[in-house]
Amino acid sequence: MLPQDDNIFDFDNIIDSNEVKLLLKVYAHQREWRANVQFLMEEEAVSKLVGPHGGGGLKALLAPRAERAEQLVRARGLLKVPMTSREISDVLMMAMGAYTPLDGFMGKANWRRVCLDMKLKNGLFWPIPITLSCNKQLADSIHVGQEVALVDGESDEILAILEVSEKYVADKLLECEQVYRTTDAAHPGVQKVLEQGEINLAGQVICLSEGEYPAKYPELYIRPAQARAMFLENGWSSVAAFQTRNPMQRAHEYLVKIAIEVTDGVFIHQVLGKLKPGDIPAEVRTGAIQAMIDNYFVPGTVIQAGYPIEMRYAGPREALLHALIRQNYGCSHLIVGRDHAGVGDYYGPFDAHHIFDTLWDGALETRALKIDITFFCRRCYGMATGKTCPHDESERIHISGTEQRAMLVSGEDIPLEFARPEVISILRNYYAGLAESRGSSIG
Numbered sequence: 001m002l003p004q005d006d007n008i009f010d011f012d013n014i015i016d017s018n019e020v021k022l023l024l025k026v027y028a029h030q031r032e033w034r035a036n037v038q039f040l041m042e043e044e045a046v047s048k049l050v051g052p053h054g055g056g057g058l059k060a061l062l063a064p065r066a067e068r069a070e071q072l073v074r075a076r077g078l079l080k081v082p083m084t085s086r087e088i089s090d091v092l093m094m095a096m097g098a099y100t101p102l103d104g105f106m107g108k109a110n111w112r113r114v115c116l117d118m119k120l121k122n123g124l125f126w127p128i129p130i131t132l133s134c135n136k137q138l139a140d141s142i143h144v145g146q147e148v149a150l151v152d153g154e155s156d157e158i159l160a161i162l163e164v165s166e167k168y169v170a171d172k173l174l175e176c177e178q179v180y181r182t183t184d185a186a187h188p189g190v191q192k193v194l195e196q197g198e199i200n201l202a203g204q205v206i207c208l209s210e211g212e213y214p215a216k217y218p219e220l221y222i223r224p225a226q227a228r229a230m231f232l233e234n235g236w237s238s239v240a241a242f243q244t245r246n247p248m249q250r251a252h253e254y255l256v257k258i259a260i261e262v263t264d265g266v267f268i269h270q271v272l273g274k275l276k277p278g279d280i281p282a283e284v285r286t287g288a289i290q291a292m293i294d295n296y297f298v299p300g301t302v303i304q305a306g307y308p309i310e311m312r313y314a315g316p317r318e319a320l321l322h323a324l325i326r327q328n329y330g331c332s333h334l335i336v337g338r339d340h341a342g343v344g345d346y347y348g349p350f351d352a353h354h355i356f357d358t359l360w361d362g363a364l365e366t367r368a369l370k371i372d373i374t375f376f377c378r379r380c381y382g383m384a385t386g387k388t389c390p391h392d393e394s395e396r397i398h399i400s401g402t403e404q405r406a407m408l409v410s411g412e413d414i415p416l417e418f419a420r421p422e423v424i425s426i427l428r429n430y431y432a433g434l435a436e437s438r439g440s441s442i443g
């Protein structure tokens with residue numbers, strides 16, 4: 001017979017007894033065994049994927065379907081606060097649970113702590129402020145405790161209800177210096193911060209719509225809970241996310257394949273939010289990526305998906321946000337290439353790699369899979385990276401986006417070392433269509 005609880009012995013009196021020592025040893029062994037079984041059972045039941053950020057479950061703020069119609073009627077009677085495209089994208093991220101564990105837009109204490117220390121006021125890691133702003137006149141008409149309807153500034157569609165808990169002025173220059181490492185108004189992310197309204201509104205959000213995304217991208221619009229289910233179904237426990245806003249050329253294909261070598265599978269996760277002018281539209285990009293997957297990947301090693309984030313181009317800080325979001329999706333890794341989420345020359349090529357090394361223990365479960373620039377090298381006669389190829393720049397085949405566009409439009413051949421023919425043909429058709437509809441001038 002084994003003891004059932006820790007208090008059964010009077011240890012001071014009998015601890016020298018060999019018999020009891022033996023009994024204790026058996027007991028300890030049994031406890032360890034029980035703990036192991038318990039652990040294995042829990043692991044099976046929950047999943048082998050990384051847990052959502054914050055240690056709790058996923059927090060998707062989209063109201064249950066049954067309540068949405070009623071909430072929408074209520075929202076129609078509320079004061080409307082128009083949102084910018086970036087604020088809309090943030091609401092959609094909250095709706096799907098990608099911003100777990102946030103429950104709304106940040107107040108001043110969180111905003112400040114995130115800017116300065118990359119932490120919420122409760123100490124939890126968070127790299128970029130998630131805020132909502134409006135002009136002073138509108139803010140003056142709102143009192144703390146009031147509920148307002150958050151609407152798409154362009155379409156006027158109601159997307160959410162915000163219960164205003166705080167109104168505050170945020171120091172935009174401080175935010176830009178800390179988050180973007182520049183206050184240059186030519187930086188597209190900084191520009192948006194500078195253009196924000198004067199007053200930030202904070203509070204809990206109830207999301208009522210996911211906008212046009214689910215209907216527009218029925219296959220691609222995959223929420224974190226769905227992604228987790230798909231990974232488990234594929235038998236994946238280590239998953240690398242590949243963030244992209246471009247069609248995949250061979251350099252991207254190689255990045256993804258490096259990740260497949262060291263994980264169970266790759267989540268090709270593209271930006272469906274607002275892009276820069278001149279970027280290739282999501283529909284065309286999706287087709288091009290699918291052509292790459294169908295022809296050059298082993299079935300079951302990649303999943304193509306998209307999400308509604310709008311790029312901030314905040315470089316290193318945004319790389320961290322991308323990793324945090326991927327943790328919520330269940331991805332153990334994020335592929336971080338050269339100048340991840342950067343723009344122009346604002347960030348060093350490896351700043352987005354180095355910032356992961358500055359995090360404290362427990363900040364983030366999702367790791368960066370840091371990979372240098374990838375290309376085809378004529379001397380290596382194969383795909384290589386800046387880390388593996390010792391040859392000169394002149395041996396490496398690189399075609400910029402602008403050059404590629406010009407080549408596609410003029411019908412010039414694109415080297416097979418750079419791009420796959422199935423992908424080129426889709427892009428060529430797209431540019432041909434553009435040229436037809438707009439005459440010969442391509443923007």
Ligand SMILES: [Zn+2]
Binds near residue numbers: 378380384389390391
């Ligand atoms: Zn080489």
